[in-house]
Amino acid sequence: MYLGDRTWPELGEYFAEESLALVPLGSTEQHGPHLPESTDHRIAEALAREAADRTGYLCTPTINVGVSPHHRQFNGTMWVDAPVFRDYVESLTRNLTYHGIDRVVFVNAHGGNVQHLREVGRRVRDDEVAYAVEWMWDESIPDLVDDLFEYNGPHGGPKETAMMLHIDDQLVREDQFERARDEGIRDVANFEGLRKHGARTFYDAIDNTESGVLGDQTDATREKGEQLFEAASDQLVKLAEWLDDQPFEDLMPRDHV
Template sequence: MGVKELMHMTRDEVAAAVQEFPVAVLPLGATEQHGHHLPLGVDIFLAEGISRKVCEQTGALLLPTMPFGYSWVWRDIPGTVSLRQEHVEMVIKDVAHSVSRYGIKLLVLVNGHDANNSSMKYAARELMDELEMPVVYLFYPGMERMLDEVCQSPTWHGMIHACEFETSLMLALKPEWVQMEKAVREYPEKPALYGKSTISLGSMSKSGVYGDATLATREKGEKMLQYFVEEMSALVREAYRETLKNR
């Protein structure tokens, strides 16, 4: 099954695809630092790469990736582009309203950036009261299992950023953009007021890495990638079955 990529399709091809399987996938990324060994587009590459494989397995329509997210903590680092949280939410809602007009019956959000999770949740809740089309939002379902089974290093207080997890996935999806010779291990001290004040990630790490990127491998990334694609594809099929039942 080939990928139905909206950007490369004509209006007639999109109309036919919607008739065949009226499900669309919107990858959500961010443009922000990921240490000295990874590009600023990590969250874009991962969200889009996983979404592409999910669409290939399910037949869903792949929408263009949203390249910007809520990246306030890295706002002073060159290259960062950050939207306000409410703007991320509104973009999601506008996309949902747009695709629902021409027959999409289910919108799936595939997120590669942790700080977008709140925007996804609240957008989906508001859209429930505005549209008949449901919205499902996914962020590495089963991630804890993969961290336990595949990764050798602990997370930094449960967070993933430029670490073994993300670096391994990049090695599986975009190895040409990974500079492993620059990968480091860093676990910054967590201030008592972190999470209770405006103390941010951007002021705590020297390298921008939160975890141990040196342990990343392509093999780990491929194993996790396969798991996430299978899990997400199953969830897309389940969500569509529920959509049909409720129509």
């Protein structure tokens, strides 16, 4: 069920019976010469909508802009400062609790959001108003991702490229795959520029990659994207169903020993 397509009486019926919501979040940022800047939030929304369709749980509108200052040197990247992002997401989550939601899955597709969503989850849990958990699609299926791609990458790589080929291939510039690979970092695992003597010495994507992306995009296919999407959707459905089954008091902080 997508919140934005329902009337308030219809939503009242949902809130009378259910207390879980899926909140898709991503970013609007550079994803190389081959993928649109909407990549992250399109992936998050597609997965959240799929899980909502399969389970009947509520899916909210998507948060399209996230914490992305590390991509700011590339044209068009949008971001909000981390404290603003945290406060906005917390406010939105508390808005949902006003209507009766007490458990939330942040369906996330942008790595820069992760730590901030965890902080929001801690805030609302400490106040015992809701249990909110961050879910990152590729982290739910790590073995499959590793099996499908020899040279993976955490940003704009073959896994995101394959997902976008499955979700909306008209937005993918397939003639730019080789450029993305050759101007980026193909073999991330063996790239020595990411760390020096145990320290991360870079702050922005452009410090390491001219094309803004990592991995070998030429390894992405529609078929692999479909596999990723179906497997990640399955995991999200299972998470939502598990969370819905938990007694609320068991999700709250435990007492001091």
